[in-house]
Amino acid sequence: xxxxxxxxxxxxxxxxxxxxxxxxxxxxxxxxxxxxxxxxxxxxxxxxxxxxxxxxxxxxxxxxxxxxxxxxxxxxxxxxxxxxxxxxxxxxxxxxxxxxxxxxxxxxxxxxxxxxxxxxxxxxxxxxxxxxxxxxxxxxxxxxxxxxxxxxxxxxxxxxxxxxxxxxxxxxxxxxxxxxxxxxxxxxxxxxxxxxxxxxxxxxxxxxxxxxxxxxx
Amino acid sequence: xxxxxxxxxxxxxxxxxxxxxxxxxxxxxxxxxxxxxxxxxxxxxxxxxxxxxxxxxxxxxxxxxxxxxxxxxxxxxxxxxxxxxxxxxxxxxxxxxxxxxxxxxxxxxxxxxxxxxxxxxxxxxxxxxxxxxxxxxxxxxxxxxxxxxxxxxxxxxxxxxxxxxxxxxxxxxxxxxxxxxxxxxxxxxxxxxxxxxxxxxxxxxxxxxxxxxxxxxxxxxxxxxxxxxxxxxxxxxxxxxxxxxxxxxxxxxxxxxxxxxxxxxxxxxxxxxxxxxxxxxxxxxxxxxxxxxxxxxxxxxxxxxxxxxxxxxxxxxxxxxxxxxxxxxxxxxxxxxxxxxxxxxxxxxxxxx
Numbered sequence: 001x002x003x004x005x006x007x008x009x010x011x012x013x014x015x016x017x018x019x020x021x022x023x024x025x026x027x028x029x030x031x032x033x034x035x036x037x038x039x040x041x042x043x044x045x046x047x048x049x050x051x052x053x054x055x056x057x058x059x060x061x062x063x064x065x066x067x068x069x070x071x072x073x074x075x076x077x078x079x080x081x082x083x084x085x086x087x088x089x090x091x092x093x094x095x096x097x098x099x100x101x102x103x104x105x106x107x108x109x110x111x112x113x114x115x116x117x118x119x120x121x122x123x124x125x126x127x128x129x130x131x132x133x134x135x136x137x138x139x140x141x142x143x144x145x146x147x148x149x150x151x152x153x154x155x156x157x158x159x160x161x162x163x164x165x166x167x168x169x170x171x172x173x174x175x176x177x178x179x180x181x182x183x184x185x186x187x188x189x190x191x192x193x194x195x196x197x198x199x200x201x202x203x204x205x206x207x208x209x210x211x212x213x214x215x216x217x
Numbered sequence: 218x219x220x221x222x223x224x225x226x227x228x229x230x231x232x233x234x235x236x237x238x239x240x241x242x243x244x245x246x247x248x249x250x251x252x253x254x255x256x257x258x259x260x261x262x263x264x265x266x267x268x269x270x271x272x273x274x275x276x277x278x279x280x281x282x283x284x285x286x287x288x289x290x291x292x293x294x295x296x297x298x299x300x301x302x303x304x305x306x307x308x309x310x311x312x313x314x315x316x317x318x319x320x321x322x323x324x325x326x327x328x329x330x331x332x333x334x335x336x337x338x339x340x341x342x343x344x345x346x347x348x349x350x351x352x353x354x355x356x357x358x359x360x361x362x363x364x365x366x367x368x369x370x371x372x373x374x375x376x377x378x379x380x381x382x383x384x385x386x387x388x389x390x391x392x393x394x395x396x397x398x399x400x401x402x403x404x405x406x407x408x409x410x411x412x413x414x415x416x417x418x419x420x421x422x423x424x425x426x427x428x429x430x431x432x433x434x435x436x437x438x439x440x441x442x443x444x445x446x447x448x449x450x451x452x453x454x455x456x457x458x459x460x461x462x463x464x465x466x467x468x469x470x471x472x473x474x475x476x477x478x479x480x481x482x483x484x485x486x487x488x489x490x491x492x493x494x495x496x497x498x499x500x501x502x503x504x505x506x507x508x509x510x511x512x513x514x515x516x517x518x519x520x521x522x523x524x525x526x527x528x529x530x531x532x533x534x535x536x537x538x539x540x541x542x543x544x545x546x547x548x549x550x551x552x553x554x555x556x557x558x559x560x561x562x563x564x565x566x567x568x569x570x
Contacts, residue, residue, distance in 0.1 A: 113311035120272050120305040121324035121375065124297050135314060 032103035058156030102143030310368030485558030
């Protein structure tokens with residue numbers, strides 16, 4: 001495997017999974033904030049569906065989106081199949097319940113007094129919501145990082161929706177699958193280690209950055 | 218004192234909020250600007266609920282609560298606007314993650330004050346609670362007393378029009394508690410804050426408040442109910458007294474005349490089983506014979522003693538003392554309290570100003 005191909009695979013992994021994590025977080029965290037702060041009929045059902053969705057195999061999600069995005073599918077006209085955009089969409093769908101579930105748990109653990117204190121000190125409802133998020137920033141970060149890790153390490157969606165096209169949609173995990181299929185186990189292991197190192201590095205940098213901003217509090 | 222800050226009319230709140238029976242029901246209450254009102258009553262009396270309503274953190278299930286002449290709940294964002302003027306310090310305050318200084322500056326930052334003013338006000342507030350050297354310290358690991366002091370500083374730094382305090386000195390030792398009382402008094406003087414605070418401590422209520430609202434089971438204790446008696450005071454120059462019922466003379470020190478209301482601290486009342494062999498029956502003023510009509514066990518045991526007719530005294534007595542004294546339900550007892558433990562308030566104790 002040449003260096004350029006490797007670099008591009010790493011870039012595709014980071015770009016599609018990073019984008020999926022950002023977009024999924026933007027949807028999942030507000031949803032979790034709403035669920036954590038409100039009691040309503042049907043909430044238990046939503047949580048149960050979310051929990052079930054978390055366990056959905058990547059190939060099932062890949063197959064679902066494949067049938068939607070393929071030329072004969074309802075969204076075939078968009079021409080997204082075998083593109084990085086399709087991989088990102090599939091990964092968003094994969095990690096959305098994971099980030100929602102983890103964020104919900106994180107926000108439920110924030111002391112109820114945090115919101116009341118913010119309100120009585122003059123915060124608006126929206127500001128109080130932000131403050132609750134801030135109080136849960138470390139567990140929320142874990143939720144987002146867990147989502148990213150799940151997206152960057154999955155292979156089913158990337159393979160089915162990206163098509164493992166060289167220099168276009170091939171990422172680290174589809175490269176590992178390819179190298180293993182070719183019998184190049186050594187390359188597969190090296191790519192696997194590289195994936196772990198990248199994930200570890202991102203985890204470390206984000207957490208260190210947040211701690212630095214907090215002054216170690 | 219200026220105009221009215223609060224006017225409550227038939228305000229009620231329950232848990233859950235929309236359903237009765239209500240845990241707090243007040244027919245009428247007004248609080249004037251610059252006054253100090255103490256909310257006194259046993260656990261579950263509705264003190265905290267009332268403070269939460271006054272802080273616009275709870276919405277009345279019924280009735281009208283006006284703040285500075287307007288009903289904040291009637292307007293969009295009206296409650297959020299009103300909250301900027303009335304800050305509540307809760308019984309177990311919450312500190313946000315970060316430093317002590319961050320916490321004290323929190324409300325000031327929300328109000329978008331200039332950074333220099335924020336620093337100056339935060340420093341002054343920390344100095345008031347004697348934490349000036351700890352501003353840069355993280356809030357994790359603070360003792361309960363320190364947390365309370367930081368929360369007091371955070372509320373004082375805002376200089377709100379109304380300071381609402383739920384047992385503000387509960388986590389502080391006696392000396393620091395007195396110091397904080399002085400700080401709260403200064404707050405009223407310095408920027409004319411209206412202060413409403415809850416306490417179990419009658420002495421503290423007497424020291425700090427212009428008026429006392431005595432609550433029991435979510436209702437304002439009306440005259441001639443549980444330790445709260447009204448009447449026309451007579452005086453011999455040294456001692457004054459009222460007679461809320463024939464033969465029931467409640468004495469208190471000083472020369473007071475006119476219509477007054479007396480409140481007696483439940484913890485100041487002693488009970489002695491009547492006819493107990495070997496014991497010396499209490500003598501002197503404020504000794505009454507009655508029967509224990511109800512007993513409750515909360516933090517300390519509470520005995521309700523019916524004297525005659527509708528007159529009821531509430532005495533808070535440690536469980537051990539009740540047992541040792543042979544006091545039980547329906548037992549005839551002698552009830553006594555010192556004249557100096559009688560707090561004399563105006564004709565309508567719940568209305569400040």
